[in-house]
Amino acid sequence: MSRAAVFSSTLNNAWVRGIALAVYYLAILAGLIWLYGKGDFSAPPFVYQGF
Amino acid sequence: VKTPHLLPALGALLLAAGALLGGRAYALRVEAQSVHALAANLFPLKSLGIALQRAAFRQPDLLPAYGSSELENRDDYDARRIFKDYPTEFTIFPIAHMGTSALIVLEKLAAIGPEASGKKVVVSFTPPTFFRPLIGEETYAGNFSRLHAGELVFSNCLSYDVRQRAARLMLLFPKTLESEPLLKFGAESLADDSWLGRCLYHVAWPLGKLENFVWECQDHWETLRYLEKHPVRTEQAKHQSPRTIHWDELAAAAQRSYRQYSGNNPFGFKNKYWQENAATLQKRNPMPPWSEFQPLVRAIVQSPRTLKITKEWQSLELLMQGINELGLDALVLSTPMNAAFYDSWGADRSARQVYYDKFADIAGRYGVPCLTFSEHEADRDFLMDAASHLSSRGWVYYARVIDAFFHSYDRDDFCRLAKSFTAAAPAVASKAPADKTTGAVASYEGTLDRADRDRISGWAWDHSRPDEPIKIDILDGGQVLATVLANQFRQGLRDGGKGDGRHGFAIITPKSLQDSRRHTIDAIVAGTKVHLNRSPRVLESAAPK
Numbered sequence: 007m008s009r010a011a012v013f014s015s016t017l018n019n020a021w022v023r024g025i026a027l028a029v030y031y032l033a034i035l036a037g038l039i040w041l042y043g044k045g046d047f048s049a050p051p052f053v054y055q056g057f
Numbered sequence: 058v059k060t061p062h063l064l065p066a067l068g069a070l071l072l073a074a075g076a077l078l079g080g081r082a083y084a085l086r087v088e089a090q091s092v093h094a095l096a097a098n099l100f101p102l103k104s105l106g107i108a109l110q111r112a113a114f115r116q117p118d119l120l121p122a123y124g125s126s127e128l129e130n131r132d133d134y135d136a137r138r139i140f141k142d143y144p145t146e147f148t149i150f151p152i153a154h155m156g157t158s159a160l161i162v163l164e165k166l167a168a169i170g171p172e173a174s175g176k177k178v179v180v181s182f183t184p185p186t187f188f189r190p191l192i193g194e195e196t197y198a199g200n201f202s203r204l205h206a207g208e209l210v211f212s213n214c215l216s217y218d219v220r221q222r223a224a225r226l227m228l229l230f231p232k233t234l235e236s237e238p239l240l241k242f243g244a245e246s247l248a249d250d251s252w253l254g255r256c257l258y259h260v261a262w263p264l265g266k267l268e269n270f271v272w273e274c275q276d277h278w279e280t281l282r283y284l285e286k287h288p289v290r291t292e293q294a295k296h297q298s299p300r301t302i303h304w305d306e307l308a309a310a311a312q313r314s315y316r317q318y319s320g321n322n323p324f325g326f327k328n329k330y331w332q333e334n335a336a337t338l339q340k341r342n343p344m345p346p347w348s349e350f351q352p353l354v355r356a357i358v359q360s361p362r363t364l365k366i367t368k369e370w371q372s373l374e375l376l377m378q379g380i381n382e383l384g385l386d387a388l389v390l391s392t393p394m395n396a397a398f399y400d401s402w403g404a405d406r407s408a409r410q411v412y413y414d415k416f417a418d419i420a421g422r423y424g425v426p427c428l429t430f431s432e433h434e435a436d437r438d439f440l441m442d443a444a445s446h447l448s449s450r451g452w453v454y455y456a457r458v459i460d461a462f463f464h465s466y467d468r469d470d471f472c473r474l475a476k477s478f479t480a481a482a483p484a485v486a487s488k489a490p491a492d493k494t495t496g497a498v499a500s501y502e503g504t505l506d507r508a509d510r511d512r513i514s515g516w517a518w519d520h521s522r523p524d525e526p527i528k529i530d531i532l533d534g535g536q537v538l539a540t541v542l543a544n545q546f547r548q549g550l551r552d553g554g555k556g557d558g559r560h561g562f563a564i565i566t567p568k569s570l571q572d573s574r575r576h577t578i579d580a581i582v583a584g585t586k587v588h589l590n591r592s593p594r595v596l597e598s599a600a601p602k
Contacts, residue, residue, distance in 0.1 A: 020061075027065030028072075035073040045275025047105045047202070 077274065084277035087284060088112040092119065094289035096150045097137040099129060102283050104154050105202040106276040107168045113150040114169055114176050120147055120463050123162045124181030126155035127392055127446050134311040134449040136456040142298040147463050149179075156196040158186060159372035160226050161205075163379045167215055167223075168208035174384035179459055180376070181390045183445040184412055187369045188356035194230045201233045203240060204272040210243045211265035215382050222375055224248040226368065239268050304457045305590070311449035312438050319448070324398040325437030327448070338398070338443055357394075357404035360411035370415065377423035388462045388471070389420050389427040390455065392445040396434035409434070426468050428458055428475055432587075435500060476588065501527070501582045503543070503560070504590035508578040510571055514563035515580055516550055517543045517589055523556030528583035531564065532593075533576050539564055540583055570596055 016022050092112040095103065096119055103109045113119045122128060122136070128151045132138070140148040152165065162180055166173060186192065209215070209223055224247040227234070234241035243265045246258035322331040324338075331338070380387045394409050413431045420427030433439040433454065441448040447455055458475050465471035503517025519527050526544035530537050543562040551558025570576050579593035 023061065024065050024068075027062055028068045031062075031066045031069035032072055035069055039073070039077075042271065043275060043278050045204075045272060045279050047102050047204075047276065047279050 081274070081277055084108065084281055085112075088277075088280055089115065090291045091284055091289045092116060092150075093148075094291055096148050097141065099151060099153060100283075102276075102279055104152050104200070105204070106280060107204060107208070107273060108276045108280045110152060110165065111169055111172055114172050114178075118143060118147045119150040120177055120179060120459065121150045121152060122179040122181065122459070123157070123165060124151065124153045124179075125157040125183060125186070126153070126444075127183050128153035128181055129155060130441075130446050132441075132447070132449050132452050133314060134307070134452045134456075135447075136452060136459060139302070139307075139453070139456045140460075142296050144298060144300050144302055145460055145464065146297070146299060149459065153181075154200050156192070157200050158192045158197065159369060159376040160223065161197070161200045163223060163372070163376045164202065164205035164209045166376075166379060166383060166385065167212050168202075168205040169383070170208065170212070170214055173214075175386065177386045177388075177463060178380075179388045179390065179462065180380075181392075181455075182373075182416075183392050184394050184409075185353055185444055187367060187373070187412060187416070188353055188360070189369065190366055191229065191368045194232055197230045198233050201230070203233075203237050204269070204276060206233070206244075207237075207240050207265060207269045207272060210240060210247060211262055211269060215379055219375060219378050219382060221247050221250070222371070223379075226372060226375070229368065239264055302457075302460065304453065308450055308453040308457075311453045315438050315441075315449040319438070319441070324395055324401075324443075325440070325448070326395075326398075326443065327441040330442045334443075339401075354399065354402040354404045357399065357408050357412070360408045370419065373416075374419050374422075377420055377425050380425055381423050386468075387425050388459070389425050390458070391416055391427070391429045392440065392447055392451070392455075393430045393432075393434045394445055395437075395440045395443060397437065398443055406434070424468070426462070426472055426475070430454065473593070476593070501585070501587045502555075502590075503529070503580075503582075505578070505580040505592040505594060508566075508594050508596050510566055510596065512563055513566055513578060513580075514561070515543075515589055515592075516547060516555070516561045517580075517582060518550075518555050518560040524559075526559060529562055529589070530581050530583045532579040532581065533570060535579070538567055538570075566596070 017026070088108050089112050092109055093116070095109060096113070110121065113121050128136075136149045137151065142148075159182070166178070206227060210220060210227075212220060215223075224244040227244050228248055234244060239261065243258060243261045246254045246261060248254070249257075318328050319325055321328045322335070322338075324331075326338075377389075391413075394404075394412075396406065396409075399405070399409060410431070413429045416429055417427055430439070430451075433451070436450070438448055439451040439454070440446065441451075461474045462471050465474060500520040501517060502520065503515060505513075505515040507514045513531055515529075517527055517529055519525065526542050529541050529543050531539045531541065541562045541564055543560050545561035545563060546557075546559045547561040548558060550556075550560050576596040577593045578596055580589040581587055581592070582589075
């Protein structure tokens, strides 16, 4: 059996496909967390108001 | 399977949620381990985030203190140094940045949430803030945190009324909300009193909560990153050296130290400050247009009118209400104004008193203990500049009050203690009578040394009349027991430079006090409200003979 056929038959297995999809969604969530995880906790430079 | 993506997506969501919760638990542990080491440091993440502030509130030996530049200034005798090694089993955790207003403090405290309930906190202000019609938007923005604002707008712990009034004040600074559409929408809906506004606010509420959760996770992440970049030695952070602080000695040492740097001007300001600002600090006729003090002084002189229109008082009132609703055990402090300086500009004591009275009135209305240190207005070693920042000596008094507050059991206990501290030392009567012949303003100093079932004794004198004895009223629970002339000679007083040394007083404890009831003995300069140092004190039992 060729490599492509082995890959195809493996993907046809419901368990393997489920795990691959879970990893896929997990990667998306991890990407989102990575993108939006860094917050901006700085304030604009302080401007002295005087009195 | 009809929905092949559903289960994997749910599984991925569960895993991600688990990872987030695990990460949060890890962050909380690291923050708790590091918070003592970061207690004395001031940096933006500590002030603009929540994670470290909440961690501080969880520690029984850290006392969070919110304030402005007066807490930022470093001094050899500032509270951070005095409490550095936990001498009385706690240290101060300042959260401060110049220009911090009452509204900013309210946002920060609201962000602490339910964990604030029952915890002690100190909030500090300086008077100039309360004489501006409105704090500048750039100044407000310099201390603004969307996380804190979001927690306030969508708070569970504050009443709708407080949130609504706070939102209306926040909307006076529209630029800070420009880049936060959901927060802006929530604040605008909250500020709108119509039924539609209320509906829209409640629609936005769950989204606001979600956004706050995301920002909180970001805060934990940034805190972990900060700690990675700035590793702390957690094992050395809590080096404790318990000892008794001799406050009077410390104040005297601070005074000696401060006088080395403050002799070149008539107001007791720091020499360097005077050198850099003398041109703007001295009143001239006509005043140069760039004088920054002219509007402030004008505002103080017109204080009854000014104080009605400045928004900062609304913020202070809101802060007091918020403190009550959050269940905080708070102490609110204000530094005083330098009497000699403001007198020279024509803003006399009666004008300044309006500020002290209003400050105390607002705090008192909400049962929050408050001290303005107005008794120290004429103490030329108390403030280092015209903006009411504390000198070394001023810091010792501030720290002493903070220490007493931390160790007090309840508000009455603290108020009784604080009264004895603040009216102590070279205090000047709030409305000290001027000597008719010399025009000198009375300036009293003294101590109630002893009050037991045998004797009541102490000393007192007037700086402005160093060789003349003064009269002291001895009171029991507010009733005058006796009036004595403080004219007994004490070698220690003469050696200590107290005029001719004839300023001691002593009386035999009256028989009416020889019962089993508790008596509180007070000693005040007759005809004034100036309490002697260590007065009032509870009558002690006589020493066994």
